Amino acid sequence: MSEDTNQMITNVLADRFPGVIKPDEREGYEGYVIESERLIEFAQAIRDELGYDYLSSVTGVDYLPDDKIEVVYHAYRSEGGSALVFKVQAPRAEATVPSLVSVFPGADFQEREAWDLLGIRFDGHPNLRRILMWEGFHGHPLRKDWEEPYFVEPGKPFKNRWPEGEAIRSEEKKSFKKNVQYPSEFSPDGWIPEDDKALYSGMVQLGAQDSGNGRTLETDQIIVNLGPQHPSTHGVFRMVVSLDGEEIADLQPVVGYLHRNHEKIGERNTYIMNMPFTDRLDYLASMGNNFAYALTVEKLMGIKPPERADYIRVMMAELTRIVSHLFSIGTLLNDLGAFFTPMLYALTERELVLDVFEAVSGSRMMCNYFRFGGVARDLPEGVLERVRDLVTERLPRKIDELDTYLTDNEIVRTRTIGIGILTREQAIAYSAAGPVLRASGVEYDVRRAEPYSIYDRLSFDIAVRHNGDIYDRYLVRLEEIRQSLRILQQVVRDIPDGEIQTGKSQYQVRVPSGESYGRVENPKGELGFYIVSDGNPNPWRYHIRSPSFINLTSFGEICKGHKIADVVGILGSIDIVLGEVDR
Amino acid sequence: MYGLGLIKGLGVTLKHFIETYLDDIRWLGRRYYREGAIAERQGPNARGVFTVQYPEEKLPVPEEFRYIPFLVYEDGKDGDRELRCTSCGICAKVCPPQCIWITRSNDPETGRPIPSPTKFFIDIDICMNCGLCAEFCPFDAIKMDHDYELASYDRLADHIFNKERLSKSVSYYQSIRPTNHAFEEAKRAEKEAAKEAKRKAR
Numbered sequence: 001m002s003e004d005t006n007q008m009i010t011n012v013l014a015d016r017f018p019g020v021i022k023p024d025e026r027e028g029y030e031g032y033v034i035e036s037e038r039l040i041e042f043a044q045a046i047r048d049e050l051g052y053d054y055l056s057s058v059t060g061v062d063y064l065p066d067d068k069i070e071v072v073y074h075a076y077r078s079e080g081g082s083a084l085v086f087k088v089q090a091p092r093a094e095a096t097v098p099s100l101v102s103v104f105p106g107a108d109f110q111e112r113e114a115w116d117l118l119g120i121r122f123d124g125h126p127n128l129r130r131i132l133m134w135e136g137f138h139g140h141p142l143r144k145d146w147e148e149p150y151f152v153e154p155g156k157p158f159k160n161r162w163p164e165g166e167a168i169r170s171e172e173k174k175s176f177k178k179n180v181q182y183p184s185e186f187s188p189d190g191w192i193p194e195d196d197k198a199l200y201s202g203m204v205q206l207g208a209q210d211s212g213n214g215r216t217l218e219t220d221q222i223i224v225n226l227g228p229q230h231p232s233t234h235g236v237f238r239m240v241v242s243l244d245g246e247e248i249a250d251l252q253p254v255v256g257y258l259h260r261n262h263e264k265i266g267e268r269n270t271y272i273m274n275m276p277f278t279d280r281l282d283y284l285a286s287m288g289n290n291f292a293y294a295l296t297v298e299k300l301m302g303i304k305p306p307e308r309a310d311y312i313r314v315m316m317a318e319l320t321r322i323v324s325h326l327f328s329i330g331t332l333l334n335d336l337g338a339f340f341t342p343m344l345y346a347l348t349e350r351e352l353v354l355d356v357f358e359a360v361s362g363s364r365m366m367c368n369y370f371r372f373g374g375v376a377r378d379l380p381e382g383v384l385e386r387v388r389d390l391v392t393e394r395l396p397r398k399i400d401e402l403d404t405y406l407t408d409n410e411i412v413r414t415r416t417i418g419i420g421i422l423t424r425e426q427a428i429a430y431s432a433a434g435p436v437l438r439a440s441g442v443e444y445d446v447r448r449a450e451p452y453s454i455y456d457r458l459s460f461d462i463a464v465r466h467n468g469d470i471y472d473r474y475l476v477r478l479e480e481i482r483q484s485l486r487i488l489q490q491v492v493r494d495i496p497d498g499e500i501q502t503g504k505s506q507y508q509v510r511v512p513s514g515e516s517y518g519r520v521e522n523p524k525g526e527l528g529f530y531i532v533s534d535g536n537p538n539p540w541r542y543h544i545r546s547p548s549f550i551n552l553t554s555f556g557e558i559c560k561g562h563k564i565a566d567v568v569g570i571l572g573s574i575d576i577v578l579g580e581v582d583r
Numbered sequence: 584m585y586g587l588g589l590i591k592g593l594g595v596t597l598k599h600f601i602e603t604y605l606d607d608i609r610w611l612g613r614r615y616y617r618e619g620a621i622a623e624r625q626g627p628n629a630r631g632v633f634t635v636q637y638p639e640e641k642l643p644v645p646e647e648f649r650y651i652p653f654l655v656y657e658d659g660k661d662g663d664r665e666l667r668c669t670s671c672g673i674c675a676k677v678c679p680p681q682c683i684w685i686t687r688s689n690d691p692e693t694g695r696p697i698p699s700p701t702k703f704f705i706d707i708d709i710c711m712n713c714g715l716c717a718e719f720c721p722f723d724a725i726k727m728d729h730d731y732e733l734a735s736y737d738r739l740a741d742h743i744f745n746k747e748r749l750s751k752s753v754s755y756y757q758s759i760r761p762t763n764h765a766f767e768e769a770k771r772a773e774k775e776a777a778k779e780a781k782r783k784a785r
Contacts, residue, residue, distance in 0.1 A: 157675065167706055169706070352629075358644070368713045380645070386627065406592065505718075
């Protein structure tokens with residue numbers, strides 16, 4: 001944001017809300033602190049008057065020493081530009097802030113997550129239940145004074161590893177059943193989850209009196225649990241579907257089966273240790289995750305990678321996009337019933353790209369390749385030629401083949417056109433990101449909206465479609481693969497020689513205190529990292545704005561009215577990866 | 584015409600189907616178990632069957648491939664193993680899941696630490712193969728292995744590797760990572776030469 005617009009916004013807001021907003025003046029912080037009573041009014045004003053209609057990220061930070069909980073919001077304009085950051089504060093003991101779901105429906109899951117993990121109560125939230133942890137869970141794990149069952153120390157490295165380390169297994173210290181905490185009056189054997197009842201009764205049911213659906217066939221109202229072990233969910237993911245005959249009256253996604261509290265682990269880790277952990281978020285796009293994390297920490301440290309490293313980074317990120325979209329198209333066709341032939345055609349090409357990743361980083365999927373201020377190692381001999389062969393010859397040919405194979409296929413078209421429509425307004429309101437957003441006619445791509453790395457000198461088009469259905473999401477992905485190939489052709493042509501690391505690569509980086517939010521356009525959408533540093537080797541707060549998770553917010557809405565068989569296809573077109581949804 | 588897209592799509596499948604057989608003829612039954620065959624079958628010009636007959640055939644791993652660290656030792660004068668490790672603890676400090684445990688040796692008389700580990704453990708159930716230990720070791724003493732077939736019947740007995748289990752010779756290291764090894768040796772020689780020159784100058 002330029003100084004001028006910044007000043008203008010401050011003036012406008014200060015006029016509108018005298019005494020209610022003040023700039024955040026802590027060292028290394030940005031944005032405004034708002035009085036929580038006026039939060040909703042403020043949110044409406046920035047959405048309607050200043051054009052910040054896209055609420056990207058909502059999260060909380062527990063400032064234990066100040067006895068305060070802070071909720072941090074990052075809002076953007078859907079036509080591009082940098083963030084408007086605003087915060088509200090509440091005392092730790094009674095952390096209550098107004099919910100923004102009425103203004104930005106996309107805040108729904110994120111507020112539930114903040115309630116679940118940080119114990120922030122959002123007044124006015126329609127459905128404030130736990131989302132990632134299980135219903136009987138005791139406490140809020142991201143509070144700074146909460147300790148996990150295998151707790152050793154607040155921060156790594158642990159002192160018992162060296163110089164007097166003697167290997168022990170954590171499970172020997174705390175055996176099974178002793179490794180969980182719950183209130184003394186709670187009995188795990190006799191427990192029946194009450195939340196399921198609440199979940200079912202909260203769902204729209206057309207009710208027996210309303211069976212006059214205008215058709216001669218009498219239909220039943222039933223609730224079906226799709227998952228958590230349903231093969232179409234690509235992992236462990238549950239959809240509670242309320243059905244009227246075959247038609248969907250309501251749908252609620254239930255997530256968290258793969259939850260490992262990545263963010264708590266991240267706060268125990270040192271900065272460099274988080275790099276391999278980010279691989280495990282969206283495990284189909286580990287290079288992209290590395291990229292976002294490296295950018296965020298570099299922003300805090302105030303360093304920039306050398307030119308060659310930037311080119312290598314973009315090369316890897318774009319290859320990742322190709323891989324992820326190929327996988328997504330393959331599985332989508334699987335979900336539609338084209339059993340495994342398109343999937344395997346797509347996977348064959350993916351293997352060739354993974355070979356490149358393996359040669360460069362040492363691992364096909366868990367790449368762990370980026371470092372702060374560079375990359376782990378230079379491209380080994382022969383890799384650049386291999387990438388050049390792939391992106392100029394084989395992949396374009398194969399993408400065309402995939403296009404011929406699928407795009408005009410009548411069965412694919414009948415199953416996808418007009419199904420799962422997300423309108424432009426909905427897409428923005430629900431904070432959808434990536435191909436899901438762009439298929440709804442919003443020309444928003446972080447690589448263009450707020451260019452990072454070297455994207456501002458690369459020529460490529462943003463793939464946009466306007467119908468917002470499954471078919472358009474598929475077409476957007478296909479087009480994005482082509483655009484990625486275009487970027488890669490420029491990158492392999494222009495990549496300069498030189499260093500790949502700014503300064504010396506260190507195992508203990510010094511990160512000055514402050515906050516930073518870094519984001520990249522990952523294959524699934526905007527992946528953001530929000531990091532608060534207090535100057536220690538471990539981050540104070542480490543939050544991930546995960547596109548798969550937030551894209552699910554609108555999932556229930558777009559399924560309504562469709563047949564149950566279409567749910568599988570719609571989910572496939574949103575393209576979630578459970579490692580990232582559940583974190 | 585309705586159905587044209589379908590037919591076009593089926594044409595692609597048919598092409599793949601026929602290509603597989605053409606490819607078979609080209610190989611004349613020598614597709615598998617042959618030097619260099621995998622590289623061609625899975626290379627950028629691959630057509631036909633893409634799969635590998637594991638475990639009869641194995642994919643060659645690139646030099647940078649990483650799987651479970653090992654400790655490099657040099658062969659001493661009378662056949663004893665001299666670990667390069669000085670038990671400085673950097674690998675244990677950088678390890679993200681904290682699966683490395685080191686006990687430093689102390690001189691029994693003075694009580695001062697001596698640069699060699701008495702005990703060294705890696706819990707391979709916890710190791711996430713990230714390679715940070717190898718990357719940041721200042722003595723090139725810990726390196727990532729290429730041996731990925733580590734399945735065992737008893738996880739409680741076999742999955743915490745001790746110093747003996749972790750030690751592998753420098754010649755093994757050289758065999759799996761020739762480029763890296765050569766690079767490190769050259770660097771070391773350069774350093775030695777610089778030291779030598781300095782000593783002579785004095």
